Amino acid sequence: MNLLSVIIPSYNEESNVPLAAARLSEVLETANIPYELIFVDDGSRDRTYEVICAEARCNPAVRGISFSRNFGKESAIFAGLREAKGDAAVVTDCDMQFPPEVIPEMVALWKQGYEVVEGKKRARGKEAAAHGWFARMFYKLIGKAVGMDMASSSDFKLLDRRVVNVLNTLTEKDTFFRALSFWAGFRTATVEFEVQERVNGTSKWSVRGLIQYAINNITSFTTAPLRLVTFLGILSLIASLVLGVQTLVRFFMGSAVEGFTTVILLLLVIGGTIMISLGIIGHYIARIYDEVKNRPRYIVAHRTEEERHAVDA
Numbered sequence: 001m002n003l004l005s006v007i008i009p010s011y012n013e014e015s016n017v018p019l020a021a022a023r024l025s026e027v028l029e030t031a032n033i034p035y036e037l038i039f040v041d042d043g044s045r046d047r048t049y050e051v052i053c054a055e056a057r058c059n060p061a062v063r064g065i066s067f068s069r070n071f072g073k074e075s076a077i078f079a080g081l082r083e084a085k086g087d088a089a090v091v092t093d094c095d096m097q098f099p100p101e102v103i104p105e106m107v108a109l110w111k112q113g114y115e116v117v118e119g120k121k122r123a124r125g126k127e128a129a130a131h132g133w134f135a136r137m138f139y140k141l142i143g144k145a146v147g148m149d150m151a152s153s154s155d156f157k158l159l160d161r162r163v164v165n166v167l168n169t170l171t172e173k174d175t176f177f178r179a180l181s182f183w184a185g186f187r188t189a190t191v192e193f194e195v196q197e198r199v200n201g202t203s204k205w206s207v208r209g210l211i212q213y214a215i216n217n218i219t220s221f222t223t224a225p226l227r228l229v230t231f232l233g234i235l236s237l238i239a240s241l242v243l244g245v246q247t248l249v250r251f252f253m254g255s256a257v258e259g260f261t262t263v264i265l266l267l268l269v270i271g272g273t274i275m276i277s278l279g280i281i282g283h284y285i286a287r288i289y290d291e292v293k294n295r296p297r298y299i300v301a302h303r304t305e306e307e308r309h310a311v312d313a
């Protein structure tokens with residue numbers, strides 16, 4: 001039977017790490033699946049890494065790396081994919097919102113020959129109505145960009161070694177893991193699961209963070225906003241032709257409008273459109289700048305393997 005790597009990004013999850021390790025190993029051992037658990041400490045400010053080290057000492061199937069600072073969940077996932085030694089990798093959360101019992105189902109599908117198994121949320125967890133609406137809009141846009149139905153998708157996935165290798169070759173720094181597995185293609189199956197309540201602690205997302213996340217992910221998958229700029233330009237051009245002819249006709253007929261209001265309104269509308277367009281273009285330039293700098297996506301500061309050697313010596 002082939003090795004399964006479970007990747008668990010963890011940020012300030014000291015209370016959840018032991019729980020996650022216990023539940024995941026219990027489920028996988030019961031299902032007779034050889035596994036390794038890879039905890040990626042995303043620069044936590046609490047004792048997450050110490051707890052991971054303690055777990056690694058008790059259970060040889062547990063490993064961990066720790067970032068030098070917080071690099072975000074995406075970086076943590078990609079670091080985990082690089083670390084993974086398994087023939088397949090599962091990405092899950094540390095707060096156990098993705099039920100570990102689903103993993104054996106995913107593995108079963110993988111054994112049937114599926115290379116990507118997507119975890120699909122049956123119902124979105126408890127959240128505010130505005131949040132739900134926002135999330136749906138966001139997934140519609142992204143779904144259009146990757147040409148797939150992305151609604152109720154999640155970061156909970158199983159990827160075959162082939163897919164992991166493909167993702168490991170991507171050089172882009174700003175990634176959106178959830179959509180990349182759709183983008184990569186391969187034979188895909190889905191399993192549905194019920195999103196659980198977070199066990200301990202609170203969600204790490206602020207509204208501002210979510211908006212930023214949405215904008216970044218949309219622009220990392222589509223240039224539609226840039227086409228919107230062109231579209232706005234065409235609209236203004238048509239409007240200017242119509243208004244221009246009308247203004248000239250009135251001028252020569254000696255009845256030009258002298259209203260200041262028109263001028264102010266026109267300035268405001270055109271000014272606003274130009275500013276927004278510049279903002280959109282600027283956003284893409286900023287992204288090019290970030291990619292061109294070619295900095296590493298994350299910095300690994302510690303590994304549990306080293307810690308073990310330190311104890312042995």
Ligand code: UDP
Nearest residue numbers: 009010011042072073076093094095203204
């Ligand atoms: N996480 C991370 N880095 C971050 C934020 C979150 O590695 O900067 C991890 C976190 O520890 C958890 C997972 O990503 O395992 C999902 O985070 P959270 O539960 O806060 O998000 P939500 O479930 O509310 O979407």
Ligand code: MG
Nearest residue numbers: 093095097198
């Ligand atoms: Mg969560």
